[in-house]
Amino acid sequence: MSRTYTGKEIAEHSSRESCWIIVHGKVYDVTEFLPEHPGGSKIILKYAGKDATAEYDPIHPPNAITDNLPPEKHLGSVDLTTVEKVEVVITDEEKARQQRIAQRPPLTEVLNLHDFEAIARQVMPEKAWAYYSSAADDEITIRENHAAYHRVWFRPRILRNVTHVDWSTKILGLPSKMPVYITATALGKLGHPDGELNLTRAAAKHGVIQMIPTLASCSFDELVDAAVPGQAQFLQLYVNSDREITKKFVQHAEKRGIKGLFITVDAPQLGRREKDMRMKFEAEDPAEVTDNKQQDRVDRSQGAARAISSFIDTGLDWKDIPWFQSITTMPIILKGVQCWEDALLAYDAGLAGVVLSNHGGRQLEFSRSGIETLVEVVTKLKEKRGLAFPNEKFQLFVDGGVRRASDVLKAIALGATAVGVGRPFLYAFSSYGQDGVEHALQILHDEFEMNMRLLGARTISEIVPEMVDASSIHQHIVSVPTDNLYFSNYESMQSARLREI
Numbered sequence: 001m002s003r004t005y006t007g008k009e010i011a012e013h014s015s016r017e018s019c020w021i022i023v024h025g026k027v028y029d030v031t032e033f034l035p036e037h038p039g040g041s042k043i044i045l046k047y048a049g050k051d052a053t054a055e056y057d058p059i060h061p062p063n064a065i066t067d068n069l070p071p072e073k074h075l076g077s078v079d080l081t082t083v084e085k086v087e088v089v090i091t092d093e094e095k096a097r098q099q100r101i102a103q104r105p106p107l108t109e110v111l112n113l114h115d116f117e118a119i120a121r122q123v124m125p126e127k128a129w130a131y132y133s134s135a136a137d138d139e140i141t142i143r144e145n146h147a148a149y150h151r152v153w154f155r156p157r158i159l160r161n162v163t164h165v166d167w168s169t170k171i172l173g174l175p176s177k178m179p180v181y182i183t184a185t186a187l188g189k190l191g192h193p194d195g196e197l198n199l200t201r202a203a204a205k206h207g208v209i210q211m212i213p214t215l216a217s218c219s220f221d222e223l224v225d226a227a228v229p230g231q232a233q234f235l236q237l238y239v240n241s242d243r244e245i246t247k248k249f250v251q252h253a254e255k256r257g258i259k260g261l262f263i264t265v266d267a268p269q270l271g272r273r274e275k276d277m278r279m280k281f282e283a284e285d286p287a288e289v290t291d292n293k294q295q296d297r298v299d300r301s302q303g304a305a306r307a308i309s310s311f312i313d314t315g316l317d318w319k320d321i322p323w324f325q326s327i328t329t330m331p332i333i334l335k336g337v338q339c340w341e342d343a344l345l346a347y348d349a350g351l352a353g354v355v356l357s358n359h360g361g362r363q364l365e366f367s368r369s370g371i372e373t374l375v376e377v378v379t380k381l382k383e384k385r386g387l388a389f390p391n392e393k394f395q396l397f398v399d400g401g402v403r404r405a406s407d408v409l410k411a412i413a414l415g416a417t418a419v420g421v422g423r424p425f426l427y428a429f430s431s432y433g434q435d436g437v438e439h440a441l442q443i444l445h446d447e448f449e450m451n452m453r454l455l456g457a458r459t460i461s462e463i464v465p466e467m468v469d470a471s472s473i474h475q476h477i478v479s480v481p482t483d484n485l486y487f488s489n490y491e492s493m494q495s496a497r498l499r500e501i
């Protein structure tokens with residue numbers, strides 16, 4: 001039977017042979033779980049017999065521990081007044097970071113979304129920056145995502161009365177103040193203690209839709225509870241190998257009023273994000289690295305993301321689509337489609353749309369950008385099924401590399417209903433919390449207003465394919481001036497280094 005323990009009793013279980021930890025005032029016996037922990041046993045052993053809450057919170061979804069440990073390992077509660085505080089050592093590096101935080105420019109001086117990235121890189125904890133900014137392999141794809149927009153040029157119209165311009169639209173039938181939604185990104189609390197709540201609150205103020213990630217740091221219900229009446233939210237879904245878990249989650253989401261289910265289909269295995277991996281090695285104490293063999297059963301060398309992704313079902317298949325359709329009436333959208341053939345299959349399967357995306361360049365290296373894929377999908381779905389875009393019944397979305405409203409308008413002209421923006425909002429809240437996200441949305445607002453006028457389009461429906469020249473989209477050569485703001489933020493990858501001994 002569960003009971004209340006004292007800190008002293010728990011402290012006696014501080015070894016590999018008997019390892020208890022405290023999380024949120026509860027005590028757990030994790031001895032047998034040590035070799036299974038996707039993040040490795042070492043990090044748990046550091047907190048053996050102690051309160052691990054502060055380390056646990058930013059990286060785990062709130063219910064990870066209760067879901068993963070059998071009930072008999074939930075030992076009971078702890079009287080927190082009897083627990084010795086884990087000493088927090090403030091390193092010189094952390095002191096320097098705090099100094100940089102104090103030096104952030106006021107938001108009035110933040111002029112564009114690139115600025116948030118430049119600031120975030122200097123003020124975020126190193127590990128968090130490495131996780132958010134990293135991408136697959138040689139990080140060519142993440143850069144191509146942005147560069148692809150340089151291959152689309154405008155053909156604006158003149159002498160149209162553009163006194164009033166309106167860039168509001170509908171996404172899956174729901175009103176949105178702009179053709180942009182906040183796309184799903186994991187582990188929001190790595191960047192800011194309020195995590196994804198920053199996005200929910202800012203989205204409410206600016207009338208945009210947030211896609212809640214399966215792997216949010218805040219709990220799903222917290223994010224839904226934080227929405228104001230009438231605020232629409234979507235859900236990004238990682239499908240669990242245990243389909244009962246997925247079914248419960250999806251049905252719960254529908255009950256809670258989620259308006260669209262975006263199933264991620266480009267991540268049966270996570271890509272290699274070497275910036276993130278290297279950070280993890282460098283964070284290790286060299287004295288404890290005894291040999292080159294992997295001691296734990298689980299490969300924990302893969303940085304923050306792999307550590308928590310082992311539940312994702314590699315067996316997900318087109319055959320599963322009818323099952324999803326049978327468990328929910330929410331519109332279902334596949335997120336991570338990368339060629340017209342799969343977009344066509346999604347359409348034929350009766351789905352509500354696809355997100356043309358390469359997962360922010362974090363998955364398959366040399367997968368084409370969403371904006372490039374959009375061009376072929378629009379062409380082929382017209383040819384094969386007579387569809388015209390944008391299309392209410394089958395909506396196309398793109399994400400990846402978007403930094404300006406002009407990027408968004410290019411995608412809209414080419415047939416997208418809306419565009420997902422991920423990292424820029426993470427960088428905005430990591431640097432300035434909710435105010436940062438609101439400011440980012442205000443920047444986009446101002447950019448839309450100007451660009452609509454300069455394009456000669458008064459409404460989103462006047463943003464037509466003739467307003468862009470995308471004839472070079474498939475040429476993977478960018479012979480335009482370098483985007484200095486973007487590339488000065490881009491952090492070059494590093495090679496292996498010798499260890500200090």
Ligand code: 173
Nearest residue numbers: 186215305306308309362
């Ligand atoms: O891109 C990611 O990092 C991501 O989608 C993910 C997947 C699993 C766990 C954490 C993040």
